[in-house]
Amino acid sequence: MSWQQRIEDALHQRQQQGLLRRRLAVTVSPHARLTQDGQHFTHFSSNDYLGLSHHPAVIDAWCKGAQHWGTGAGASGHVTGYSPCHQQLEHTLADWLGFPRAILFSSGFAANQALIFALAESSDTLIADKLMHASLQEAAALSPARYRRFPHNSLDGLARQLGATDTENRLVITEGVFSMDGDQAPLAAISEMCREHQAWLMVDDAHGIGVLGDEGRGSCAQQQVTPDILVVTFGKALGVSGAAILCSDAVAAYLEQSARHLIYSTALPAAQAAAVLASIEIVRQQPEYRKKLSQNISDFRTLCRQQGIPLTDSLTAIQPVIIGDNHRALAIAQGLQSAGHWVQAIRPPTVPVGSARLRITLSAAHSTEQITRLVEALHHVL
Numbered sequence: 058m059s060w061q062q063r064i065e066d067a068l069h070q071r072q073q074q075g076l077l078r079r080r081l082a083v084t085v086s087p088h089a090r091l092t093q094d095g096q097h098f099t100h101f102s103s104n105d106y107l108g109l110s111h112h113p114a115v116i117d118a119w120c121k122g123a124q125h126w127g128t129g130a131g132a133s134g135h136v137t138g139y140s141p142c143h144q145q146l147e148h149t150l151a152d153w154l155g156f157p158r159a160i161l162f163s164s165g166f167a168a169n170q171a172l173i174f175a176l177a178e179s180s181d182t183l184i185a186d187k188l189m190h191a192s193l194q195e196a197a198a199l200s201p202a203r204y205r206r207f208p209h210n211s212l213d214g215l216a217r218q219l220g221a222t223d224t225e226n227r228l229v230i231t232e233g234v235f236s237m238d239g240d241q242a243p244l245a246a247i248s249e250m251c252r253e254h255q256a257w258l259m260v261d262d263a264h265g266i267g268v269l270g271d272e273g274r275g276s277c278a279q280q281q282v283t284p285d286i287l288v289v290t291f292g293k294a295l296g297v298s299g300a301a302i303l304c305s306d307a308v309a310a311y312l313e314q315s316a317r318h319l320i321y322s323t324a325l326p327a328a329q330a331a332a333v334l335a336s337i338e339i340v341r342q343q344p345e346y347r348k349k350l351s352q353n354i355s356d357f358r359t360l361c362r363q364q365g366i367p368l369t370d371s372l373t374a375i376q377p378v379i380i381g382d383n384h385r386a387l388a389i390a391q392g393l394q395s396a397g398h399w400v401q402a403i404r405p406p407t408v409p410v411g412s413a414r415l416r417i418t419l420s421a422a423h424s425t426e427q428i429t430r431l432v433e434a435l436h437h438v439l
């Protein structure tokens with residue numbers, strides 16, 4: 058079949074199944090407001106959990122950074138793209154999160170893939186939670202290592218996989234907070250199991266960093282776990298973009314030699330690193346943002362319970378409402394949009410078939426009134 062025909066068929070099939078994805082140009086403003094095509098909405102689909110993407114100090118740091126360092130890094134960090142500002146961010150991250158080293162990447166997707174491709178060889182085994190992020194699933198599947206998956210958050214499933222593999226190097230991979238479900242991995246038990254089986258543990262804490270644990274150190278700090286590899290991203294609670302791998306001196310030195318996404322890609326702009334530094338400072342020094350987010354999560358869950366709206370057990374900012382059918386999920390999201398609430402319908406393959414959902418995300422930027430109105434609309438539309 059020609060490419061032309063294959064592409065047309067694939068698009069048609071997606072359309073029929075209610076799986077067509079589209080990007081809309083939207084303007085996101087402070088206080089969780091979003092404008093699309095002249096219409097105004099309250100934004101319940103962002104990962105900007107603390108509302109820091111519009112914080113004056115973060116914006117100021119980025120602007121001053123651009124004036125001082127220029128807008129772009131100009132090259133890979135291995136050429137001339139690594140500035141004292143990047144270095145300071147790496148040191149700050151290592152100090153904040155309690156690791157010997159931090160290495161910056163331009164995105165969480167790149168960091169995850171770089172780590173797996175740099176580390177995994179054919180004699181190794183990767184053992185991952187089934188709901189792990191696409192960046193990790195894809196890298197694990199493409200890597201030369203053996204790739205095994207265990208049922209979501211199942212300690213028995215993980216124990217079975219660890220018991221069934223005997224390669225010298227095994228890397229267990231999970232997330233701190235799962236991106237589409239909002240539930241948390243039992244990291245303390247997983248870490249203990251890894252220790253018993255002499256396996257390494259990698260945690261992707263894209264959705265936990267900044268919002269959980271003392272000083273916003275994330276899921277691992279909250280559960281008093283130090284994984285061998287920790288990936289944190291700057292595009293969610295920190296309100297900016299980019300990512301870092303936290304690891305030992307030896308792993309960092311190895312990544313500097315072999316992580317292709319690091320070596321062959323332009324470094325993130327120094328001004329962006331300056332903005333991330335400002336954001337981390339706020340996260341560490343101002344717990345009131347986390348308190349407000351916790352209050353909003355608790356208010357949302359209480360109001361939903363009162364209205365009989367079925368929720369999952371998630372206690373984080375990600376509060377999915379599972380609908381099941383793709384078309385129905387789309388229709389409900391559309392109904393919410395008509396009422397002025399921007400909520401995205403998430404469908405397969407992002408989530409398992411038959412589990413299309415509204416992925417409602419809460420933020421410290423939401424007011425109680427905005428949340429109350431959303432729940433009223435949700436009750437009405439459901």
Ligand SMILES: Cc1ncc(COP(=O)(O)O)c(C=O)c1O
Pocket residue numbers: 163164165166167169190192232236261263264290291292298299300
């Ligand atoms: C769990 C998880 N890891 C990694 C990523 C990728 O991070 P980034 O957006 O920085 O590429 C995401 C983004 O959605 C995510 O949800």
